[in-house]
Amino acid sequence: xxxxFCCYAINGQFINILAVGMAAATKxxxxxxxxxxxxxxxxxxxxxxxxxxxxARHGALQTPRGSGKLAQMNSAHELQEDALVPPGSVRAYxxxxxxGWYGFAAAQIGAVALLKRSDGLRSLIGxxxxxVADSILDGFRGVSMAQVAFEFxxxxxxxxxxxxxxxxxMRQRQWQALSVSALLRHGLVAGVLLSVPFGxxxxxxxxxxxxxxxxxxxxxTQLVLMMLNWSGIFWLWIALYFAVLRARKRRHAELRRSExxxxxxxxxxxxxxxxxxxxxxxxxxNSVRALIADDAAxxxxxxxxxxxxxxYTLGAGQDELVTLEQELExxxxxxxxEALRLDRRLRVERDISAAxxxxxxxxxxxxxxxENAIKHGIAELPDGGLLRLSARVADGCLQMEIxxxxxxxxxxxxxxxxxxxxSVERLRLLFGAEASLEIDLAQPGRALVCVRIPxxxxxx
Amino acid sequence: xKAFIVDDEPLARRELRRLLTEFAWIDVCGEASGIDHxxxxxxxxxxxxxxxxxxxPGGTGFDVLxxxxxxxxxxxxxxxxxxxxxxxxxxxxxxxxxxxxxERLAAALARARGRNAQPAPATGAPIEQMFxxxxxxxxxxxLAEVSLLTAEGNYVRLLWGQRQPLLGRPLTALEQRxxxxxxxxxxxxxxxxxxxxxxxxxxxxxxxxVQLRGGGPEVEISRRQARVFREQTSV
Numbered sequence: 001x002x003x004x005f006c007c008y009a010i011n012g013q014f015i016n017i018l019a020v021g022m023a024a025a026t027k028x029x030x031x032x033x034x035x036x037x038x039x040x041x042x043x044x045x046x047x048x049x050x051x052x053x054x055x056a057r058h059g060a061l062q063t064p065r066g067s068g069k070l071a072q073m074n075s076a077h078e079l080q081e082d083a084l085v086p087p088g089s090v091r092a093y094x095x096x097x098x099x100g101w102y103g104f105a106a107a108q109i110g111a112v113a114l115l116k117r118s119d120g121l122r123s124l125i126g127x128x129x130x131x132v133a134d135s136i137l138d139g140f141r142g143v144s145m146a147q148v149a150f151e152f153x154x155x156x157x158x159x160x161x162x163x164x165x166x167x168x169x170m171r172q173r174q175w176q177a178l179s180v181s182a183l184l185r186h187g188l189v190a191g192v193l194l195s196v197p198f199g200x201x202x203x204x205x206x207x208x209x210x211x212x213x214x215x216x217x218x219x220x221t222q223l224v225l226m227m228l229n230w231s232g233i234f235w236l237w238i239a240l241y242f243a244v245l246r247a248r249k250r251r252h253a254e255l256r257r258s259e260x261x262x263x264x265x266x267x268x269x270x271x272x273x274x275x276x277x278x279x280x281x282x283x284x285x286n287s288v289r290a291l292i293a294d295d296a297a298x299x300x301x302x303x304x305x306x307x308x309x310x311x312y313t314l315g316a317g318q319d320e321l322v323t324l325e326q327e328l329e330x331x332x333x334x335x336x337x338e339a340l341r342l343d344r345r346l347r348v349e350r351d352i353s354a355a356x357x358x359x360x361x362x363x364x365x366x367x368x369x370x371e372n373a374i375k376h377g378i379a380e381l382p383d384g385g386l387l388r389l390s391a392r393v394a395d396g397c398l399q400m401e402i403x404x405x406x407x408x409x410x411x412x413x414x415x416x417x418x419x420x421x422x423s424v425e426r427l428r429l430l431f432g433a434e435a436s437l438e439i440d441l442a443q444p445g446r447a448l449v450c451v452r453i454p455x456x457x458x459x460x
Numbered sequence: 461x462k463a464f465i466v467d468d469e470p471l472a473r474r475e476l477r478r479l480l481t482e483f484a485w486i487d488v489c490g491e492a493s494g495i496d497h498x499x500x501x502x503x504x505x506x507x508x509x510x511x512x513x514x515x516x517p518g519g520t521g522f523d524v525l526x527x528x529x530x531x532x533x534x535x536x537x538x539x540x541x542x543x544x545x546x547x548x549x550x551x552x553x554x555x556x557x558x559x560x561x562x563e564r565l566a567a568a569l570a571r572a573r574g575r576n577a578q579p580a581p582a583t584g585a586p587i588e589q590m591f592x593x594x595x596x597x598x599x600x601x602x603l604a605e606v607s608l609l610t611a612e613g614n615y616v617r618l619l620w621g622q623r624q625p626l627l628g629r630p631l632t633a634l635e636q637r638x639x640x641x642x643x644x645x646x647x648x649x650x651x652x653x654x655x656x657x658x659x660x661x662x663x664x665x666x667x668x669x670v671q672l673r674g675g676g677p678e679v680e681i682s683r684r685q686a687r688v689f690r691e692q693t694s695v
Contacts, residue, residue: 279515282539283469286558290475341469345517382468382494382517407518 139209199227345384408445607656
């Protein structure tokens with residue numbers, strides 16, 4: 001019983017597998033275009049959304065927040081990916097559906113026509129099982145090719161519609177998020193359920209003859225075989241659908257990763273440029289050049305200070321904490337170099353308690369604030385002004401104040417906000433709500449920045 | 461050749477002066493550290509060559525140029541300013557990056573000397589070109605190419621080809637420095653370039669309507685000025 005059944009089932013499935021294979025091939029070819037189209041639109045969306053964001057955020061003196069930022073971008077992108085249906089992929093989907101199902105129908109119609117006409121093919125099948133071939137031929141006797149074609153086309157149009165509805169259902173229920181085992185379960189059930197109406201429909205049609213009942217078995221075996229056959233087709237369809245989806249996903253993930261990497265590299269480069277402060281750097285070099293002739297000792301000192309600053313800037317890791325004392329050394333070097341350029345326009349007043357010197361602060365934080373105070377404040381004033389820096393420990397916190405005069409009204413070209421906003425963000429990420437950075441511009445012609453950092457950082 | 465240095469950094473001015481000692485034919489007649497100071501000194505000393513820093517407290521070197529009546533030859537000096545470099549591309553002016561390389565300086569000075577071979581205009585002579593700064597854009601505008609000047613409050617809107625930059629000074633002040641052979645006062649608000657007129661039509665009450673070449677707006681010549689216009693151009 002099992003022997004003939006298997007032989008029979010394989011025989012019946014043979015044509016189907018051929019047809020589905022063809023459909024699959026079409027699908028694979030299409031899916032490359034599909035992916036390429038999806039990828040190109042993806043890149044565009046990505047570039048505009050994230051590079052724009054990155055360049056805006058990393059424009060001035062600031063720090064990238066490596067992994068956090070990356071995760072943020074990933075999740076944001078994920079959201080967008082679902083909302084985004086690349087126009088090309090919808091077309092490719094319908095192309096695959098139509099070509100697959102009607103190609104399948106055409107193959108079956110062709111197979112029946114061949115069977116009816118050619119004895120050679122009959123003998124080929126007959127070699128497997130002569131009785132099966134005979135019973136198939138018997139079944140088709142008296143059935144016109146027009147009817148065969150009509151019935152197959154009707155069945156496959158139905159299958160096309162049903163699989164499309166299935167796709168909609170799977171998308172709504174988020175099947176792509178299921179685990180492999182759950183997906184297998186769902187897929188098996190869906191295939192069997194869908195095979196019932198199709199098996200029944202085919203059973204009452206003339207084309208039921210393509211799958212005769214088991215030799216010597218009762219007539220309902222024909223229905224079971226038909227349903228099995230349809231289940232197989234739907235399983236194949238579901239498997240193909242998810243294979244394509246998975247391949248697309250992987251491709252997208254790869255693209256996304258490389259794009260993010262490129263955007264981050266760009267951001268890092270900009271950051272480095274901003275930290276090096278080219279305007280300051282070249283002006284300082286110019287000052288040194290002038291000093292070499294006039295005051296060689298001062299020139300030597302300036303070169304040393306510049307070298308120390310560059311080393312500190314280049315070596316600074318973003319999440320690194322340093323003592324205020326360490327940071328102040330670099331700030332002093334910086335101020336000495338600025339004093340060369342600004343001459344009498346820059347006056348500095350420092351009030352730093354001994355306890356504050358041991359407090360730990362994010363590297364380059366104070367330096368960034370001091371640079372801002374000079375760049376957007378004192379250097380913009382023809383008569384310069386007094387930069388006041390104070391630091392003390394109170395309430396378990398390091399409290400720093402940086403006060404400087406600024407042009408009033410502010411110049412339209414200054415964008416002092418970016419570097420400061422970034423410092424605020426950095427503090428929040430490193431210390432949470434306990435740290436703060438407040439900018440007080442209430443008084444015209446004066447800027448005051450107050451920084452509060454918990455001393456817990458000493459232990460970190 | 462009289463040269464003037466504008467830079468807010470004393471060391472930078474000293475370094476440039478030192479570099480210029482190599483060129484005996486350059487006479488540094490003065491220097492300034494701020495915009496106001498620079499404008500005053502330049503108007504008074506009338507140098508032929510200007511070394512101008514771009515980033516300065518309270519403004520830029522372009523602001524200095526925009527306020528000058530007679531703009532001498534300019535060599536910009538800058539440490540690092542991408543916006544400025546973009547402005548140069550439009551203007552084809554010379555610029556030097558700080559620290560200044562002696563070879564680059566020599567080349568820039570040689571070019572300046574070549575251009576200076578033409579006789580310098582006498583003081584009080586009509587202006588031939590103007591430096592215009594409008595927003596982020598800067599141009600040297602040859603006045604002969606300006607077809608129409610329209611007063612807008614205390615400013616003047618120039619019609620220069622397709623561009624319409626705004627000039628930061630009143631029309632009456634400008635009028636005295638324009639060549640009367642080329643520029644004609646059409647009405648209270650407008651001065652028209654005679655060489656840019658395409659056609660003239662008689663209007664109501666002895667007024668004239670002027671059509672400019674290149675599709676500019678129609679300009680009305682007031683009755684009083686129409687008589688002068690007829691005499692001057694024998695229309």
